[in-house]
Amino acid sequence: MENEFELLKAEVLQCTKCQLSKTRTHVVFGEGNPHANIFIIGEGPGRDEDLTGRPFVGRSGQLLDKILAACNFNRKEHVFIGNIVKCRPPNNRAPLPEERAMCLPYLLQQIELVDPKILILLGATALNGLIDPALRITKIRGTWKEWHNRWVMPVFHPSALLRNPTLKRPTWEDFKKIFFKYRELVDPTHTSPHINIEDSISSEEIS
Numbered sequence: 658m659e660n661e662f663e664l665l666k667a668e669v670l671q672c673t674k675c676q677l678s679k680t681r682t683h684v685v686f687g688e689g690n691p692h693a694n695i696f697i698i699g700e701g702p703g704r705d706e707d708l709t710g711r712p713f714v715g716r717s718g719q720l721l722d723k724i725l726a727a728c729n730f731n732r733k734e735h736v737f738i739g740n741i742v743k744c745r746p747p748n749n750r751a752p753l754p755e756e757r758a759m760c761l762p763y764l765l766q767q768i769e770l771v772d773p774k775i776l777i778l779l780g781a782t783a784l785n786g787l788i789d790p791a792l793r794i795t796k797i798r799g800t801w802k803e804w805h806n807r808w809v810m811p812v813f814h815p816s817a818l819l820r821n822p823t824l825k826r827p828t829w830e831d832f833k834k835i836f837f838k839y840r841e842l843v844d845p846t847h848t849s850p851h852i853n854i855e856d857s858i859s860s861e862e863i864s
């Protein structure tokens with residue numbers, strides 16, 4: 658499997674299947690534990706990600722890391738982070754349907770190889786690109802979905818939280834659900850000083 662993952666990575670890093678290859682600096686394959694139980698999916702690389710070749714390294718990524726840390730999750734051990742498209746759309750526009758369609762098979766292969774129990778979909782593009790184009794993130798965030806025998810939790814994208822801080826509270830509630838699902842499915846001993854195990858309610862807020 659390790660080998661398959663590396664082969665896939667080598668293929669993706671050279672990909673020119675869609676027009677985004679012409680304007681990118683780096684392909685952003687994704688990073689984290691290739692055996693992670695949680696797979697996080699965003700929209701696509703932004704400027705910082707394009708420059709570094711790493712996912713979620715800008716302000717949104719720092720906020721994501723902070724939320725993960727509050728759940729006592731980290732990139733090295735608990736999660737793998739990828740995107741719907743692996744090359745930056747110019748001027749941070751949303752990826753076009755044909756670009757998403759060309760790139761999606763890579764993401765599907767990554768999910769199959771990592772074989773996570775839980776998928777976290779960050780924002781509308783991830784939700785619509787992977788699960789169902791008709792679903793609205795504002796309506797169904799925070800509710801578990803089932804997809805190919807995996808638990809799926811759609812949440813707001815961290816960039817939405819940066820634009821609108823009132824979304825931080827509901828997003829924290831969503832991540833607490835993920836925390837408890839991880840305890841249920843993967844590790845019943847997993848704890849966080851920010852989450853009360855007894856009553857599943859925390860007074861702490863992501864800020």
Ligand code: SF4
Nearest residue numbers: 672675678743744760
């Ligand atoms: S966005 Fe995906 S399909 Fe398009 S060039 Fe990059 S890796 Fe290939």
